[in-house]
Amino acid sequence: MKEISILIGGKAGDGIRQAGQTVSTLLNRIGYRIFFYDDYPSLIRGGHNFSIIRASEKRIIAHKDSVDIIVALNKDTAEKHKSRLNAEGMILYDSKAVDTEGVGIDFMQIVKQLDGLPIMRNTAAIGALAKVLGIEWPVVERVMKDTIEKQVALNLNIAQLAYEKVGTSRFVIEKLDQKSLPLVSGNEAIALGAVRAGLNMYIAYPMTPASAILHYLAAHEDDLGVVTVHPESEIAVALMALGAAYAGARSMVGTSGGGFALMTEALSLAGQGEFPVVFIECQRPGPSTGVPTYTMQGDLSFVVHAGHGEFLKVVLAPGDAEEAFYLTGLAMNLAWKFHIPTFVLSDKHLSESIFSFAADPDKIKPEPPLIWDGQGKYKRYLDTQDGISPLAFPGDPAATVKVTSYEHDEYGITTEDPDQIARMQEKRLRKKEGLIDELAKNEQVKIYGNRESKTVLLCWGSTKGACIEVAEQLGLKVVQPLVLKPLPIDPLRQALSDADMIIGIEVNATGQLAKLLSGHGFGIDHMILRYDARPFTVDGLLDKVKEVIS
Amino acid sequence: MKEISILIGGKAGDGIRQAGQTVSTLLNRIGYRIFFYDDYPSLIRGGHNFSIIRASEKRIIAHKDSVDIIVALNKDTAEKHKSRLNAEGMILYDSKAVDTEGVGIDFMQIVKQLDGLPIMRNTAAIGALAKVLGIEWPVVERVMKDTIEKQVALNLNIAQLAYEKVGTSRFVIEKLDQKSLPLVSGNEAIALGAVRAGLNMYIAYPMTPASAILHYLAAHEDDLGVVTVHPESEIAVALMALGAAYAGARSMVGTSGGGFALMTEALSLAGQGEFPVVFIECQRPGPSTGVPTYTMQGDLSFVVHAGHGEFLKVVLAPGDAEEAFYLTGLAMNLAWKFHIPTFVLSDKHLSESIFSFAADPDKIKPEPPLIWDGQGKYKRYLDTQDGISPLAFPGDPAATVKVTSYEHDEYGITTEDPDQIARMQEKRLRKKEGLIDELAKNEQVKIYGNRESKTVLLCWGSTKGACIEVAEQLGLKVVQPLVLKPLPIDPLRQALSDADMIIGIEVNATGQLAKLLSGHGFGIDHMILRYDARPFTVDGLLDKVKEVIS
Amino acid sequence: MTTPKKIETYAVNTWCPGCGNFSILTSIRKVLANLSNEGFDLHRVAMVSGIGCHAKIVDYVDVNTFYSIHGRVPPAMTGIKLANPDLTVIGHSGDGDAYGEGVEHLIFSAKRNIDLTYIIHNNRVYGLTTGQFTPTSPTGFKGRSTPMGSPEEPLNPIELMIASGATFVARGFSGKIKQLQDLIRAAIDHKGFSFIDVLQPCYTFYDTYNFYRERVYEFTGQEHDASDRTAALAKAGEWAYREGERIPIGIFYQVERATYEETLLRGRIPVKLSPKDIRPVLEKHI
Amino acid sequence: MTTPKKIETYAVNTWCPGCGNFSILTSIRKVLANLSNEGFDLHRVAMVSGIGCHAKIVDYVDVNTFYSIHGRVPPAMTGIKLANPDLTVIGHSGDGDAYGEGVEHLIFSAKRNIDLTYIIHNNRVYGLTTGQFTPTSPTGFKGRSTPMGSPEEPLNPIELMIASGATFVARGFSGKIKQLQDLIRAAIDHKGFSFIDVLQPCYTFYDTYNFYRERVYEFTGQEHDASDRTAALAKAGEWAYREGERIPIGIFYQVERATYEETLLRGRIPVKLSPKDIRPVLEKHI
């Protein structure tokens, strides 16, 4: 068997995400490619959490509704998810907590027997699962040692006892001859991409699903050479980032919709003052607080049009960890090349899912911005042909650097003169030409599946994973723009021109990409929208697409 | 002569706006229709201010670059504006301050002679101007008495002395047999429209060009039966308005782009929680602080797409004081009928210009919202066929009213259940159908000029005034949508379908209405954009349109 | 008779076992039940919460509620109170909510002395976002955003509130439920802005239960003259949200002054206002 | 030699004749000129302002400046200081700016003790938006948003800053320019968050010049022990931005404690950091 899907479920506080990650690592170590999906409500203990680990010989970036194995740490898990089981599937369950068919093991009994803590039930479950999968004990041992931080020996004993309690292996997962890849979440990929592009300061206020960028960078400050700051609010975050950029530091902020709303005033300041800043917006279901730990692609229109007045902005929308890595690097370099705010638009599904990560770190480098040559009197807003004024920073012994939220002359002094106003507005907007050229050097629209097909699944962001597999199964084509502002019209036209039927697929209720495109004459024939706060799965989407094309 | 344009200029602190308003009243009292434009920089004393008073027998809602009379209280005024004078035009100037041709009077000398204050120079100027225009003294006396608050006698003496110093009248402005209309600014019309629709609380933080709504309502609290609140910030403003709406008060907020940016988080809360609140957004040139006392139609895209997540919203764009009045009333009634946030989008040019106001107060009535019938257990978010859940308010002895920023069940309790989430999202969005029907009962798209013409000037908001006159002169048609979200597609299609050439006319750099429409297949052939922070004038626009159509 | 039970909703409680929020919920339910039994119609209560673990309280209490957004409880309360001053408005916030994201509103509520009761569930950590430091976390606190320890000194909200003009300033402890009920009741009875900082252990991310249990001591009006501002400031200084041996809980400060709604509304009740004819005003524009 | 004149720009000054801002401008120019003459490179200064009449000061001083937005001076300063702690960062705000729209940032700057100098042009009115009441306007102040008089009591920023943890808290008066210069210089020299509330008459909308002239008195370290927090709070209470006969101006409070940037940055200078290889970190993900 070259592919397997495992669901692990229990209560919040049972360590479900961690158990799922350990299982992912196990399968990763024996050469599988992983996609890891985590589903949890907004609470700290109790409720119902589950993770789905899908492992395959080939690269995958989506999960399925159906699974081969359910690991049930509680009754809820068995009941809620039983119907997902494939024909050959089985449930591995805590026999004290659950009464069902399958392999029942009294995990708590094992833990108690070895004087473990209640949370170590998940260690027992991992041990048992490893045996069910026929993974050799030394592999399990190694992974446990690498991933567990406290009481390694105790955990190992628990895992081993559970391993032994399972008689025979039900699914023999063969070891593959592939190099293991790092397992990286979307948020981690964003963090790492920014670091590669020269990130100096990450400034953020916690907000699901963006918080992990802050946590990750804070935990690795010294490994990665980055300073992290957690200020009093998102407004402070945004202004600190602008202040830092003014002083010459590559700064980035991250948040979700509600926090971003609070940054829109500062965003407009970045537009007027020409501040290079990277914004990470990790979407979650709104409006407002909405459903904070689930997913939605609901903020595209808002982000694209945010900020009062007219100014240049870039919005990039990665759909997997590698794209998150590359596009964040690109966002940073574009911000500093054009002195504009740039965005990476993620969502819970991308940010918190975990991927086998094959990106090449060397493909991102911090590109040096245009620096003032020291000649004459420095003018921050020098009106140049391409609109880009060379940079100098406070502390430069030859330059006086004046930046401002007001309309201004080249030196940065306030102006109310009509000609000056029009000229400066033109200077700033003129950068768009260079920006478009620069973007054109990058892949802006991706195509997957059957390139010859006249039926196109048009998607963006985290929805791509499910789309690609569905398209592969049905022989369709997938078109995924990576750049959502400025829209890459020509590549899109090329990708879509010979389509007979374009099916827009989005995780929102109104089809926001479709609306964006409609302004440029792209007609979408059908929409498949999901807005119950859950992402598309491969099999779920397959049914819907079949309905449309049948 | 049935039309005249007068420019009065001086330094900030010279009382230019007030003088201009008095002149407007003078001409109003003898039966003229008025348009009053005020141009001032962002400072309190000094600099250069000027007002243009255009008076005509017919209704007018725009000014011209060219003027018949310049009243120059300082040298700057004469120098900067001399070139505007029509062939027959003249300058009335302060002969101590200015050296030019025309009628020079030593205003300061008059003030000193009568022991007045320096600011009373403008009274002298008004007196002299009245004589130049051949307005009878009793009219001047009456207006002075009605408009001046302090030291009436002294001011009258000064005006009279100046009146007498002018030998003969140069322009004899004949008295018209028309009823005088109230002179009302765009901001005042907004305030009054809201009051007519039942406004209980106006909550605002000062910001040009919206501040005058606050000032006006605060000054007339008891006359109009309204409570005004000036809180610590725009964020507080928006949340107070939501709190007030929850408690059952019709509340409205007003601000400009930067202040509105700070309200976008609360806006999304209004979407999720179904709060009826009216937002007034008075645009000014951005991005960011920009050019705070001038004008721009630069926030349309932002306002239309503002707020994270997906929810219903109405954006109305009046172009003159009467529309400001009616549409604000409509905004209030729609907010309460559909429990949604609604917007009136103004700009400095509409908000601070003054118009002869012929609206019928009785055309706006507070329409009662759908109130809970008291049967059974109250559910704030009852899932009804049209999506509208009957209202009850805290204090109702039979209802418990739960509102929330989270996704929720009908009672208002938080939910994370996928079906519930999708259902509630549908319930909220379903209101759009009723909203569109309701909007269709109103005039959504206005047409002016030659209705047969195949050349259309497409405009919105305050730009309409100049467009209408240009169209009348050139025999063209003007199309002005009043509703910008949801776009009135059918009426627009009707208005534009037989056009050969559509010329989009906007006071911004990117053509934001054109972009909005392009998503619906409306192609704009030419754009005439102005983005030097000044509004279009009739003669200025005329030249530009001629260029395009020639 | 209204029992606390009757003020429950059907919502499933999702706080961690052992969370200090339970005591606050019990207390508020008890106080409301008492009020009801004294003849006060609970339909005149409006409760507002922010976002965080604390905020779930509004789902668990069956009165009028406004589950608002992070940091914005005071202006939401203010809007309600100004629109209808007949309502009794009670707010619940977390320490992140009240002392971080929205501290400006807290200060202005105190300054204005608007008649609200504001209860802070101060667990000195962001609970719902899984354990970052907050404005009242001690220096060096190792949270997920500060694995090397918080680089800031904590605020002392008691002092801040007295300095900002609040007229009722108290501290409670979720482990002293009897006193907590008395404080909440006193706060509701107080005319003006009433502030209670409730020390609330977060069992999962910052379990301070024993720390507090060993240190808190109740004080009453007999030992402390709450109308004396200097004494109040001094008492507030006894413990500055750091280490320390003794943590006073009780009413630090209580005085009377005109409320915001009295001064601003001059007897008007906005929800009962009807619009006036605009013609007389328009006349003046001619 | 650097004269104050040399630190001028070509921008036309647009303050009203008689405005208190002129003295503040003169003072800051003088202090900067002195610093320069003592060998300090003024290119290491970064000035930040908000929006309002006060804020125009950055157009008039020829050093590095960031003309920011209303209320957000402290976080803009913080970003600059954290990015490059070698810079000397000076902020200018109005009272609307600092005590209203953005008071949360003021409190956090004090709490963190970040090494900034923050000068408030406190005219107790919104100048640039033509005369509304602000957080420090006296109760009853008749402004354009409160024609019946402000319904709020003023904040006392001196007290608020001491309560929030500022380590240098002073009040100046634009009419006492010599002392003002000394205060600004002392604030810049102080390591930590330095706050100066400058009483600045607004000639046009709130002319308090005579009111202050008759009441202010300078005090020095000889008469007042600025390291004594209780004494500082008491002195702050001498005048509460209402009526009153005597208004103390001078340094209320000054102590030393670790700065935010020291603790947070641990010697790192972000603008000089270069990104590290991510491979070792990625290895741990396998």
Ligand SMILES: Cc1ncc(C[n+]2csc(CCOP(=O)(O)OP(=O)(O)O)c2C)c(N)n1
């Ligand atoms: C504007 C905004 N920023 C961030 C968040 C994410 N968020 C939700 S709860 C919370 C912290 C809550 O901490 P606290 O107020 O102390 O409440 P607790 O959970 O500890 O009770 C944050 C930051 C949000 N909902 N809104």
Ligand SMILES: Cc1ncc(C[n+]2csc(CCOP(=O)(O)OP(=O)(O)O)c2C)c(N)n1
């Ligand atoms: C977000 C935002 N709200 C409102 C304004 C409008 N505004 C400009 S200056 C100002 C008040 C300034 O008052 P203050 O800070 O006291 O400065 P002063 O003019 O008195 O020096 C306001 C409200 C703004 N620019 N931005």
Ligand code: SF4
């Ligand atoms: S995380 Fe802390 S505050 Fe939140 S419910 Fe659990 S124990 Fe309570």
Ligand code: SF4
């Ligand atoms: S309005 Fe007041 S603060 Fe502003 S410049 Fe004039 S006098 Fe100075």
Ligand SMILES: [Mg+2]
């Ligand atoms: Mg907390």
Ligand SMILES: [Mg+2]
């Ligand atoms: Mg001020």
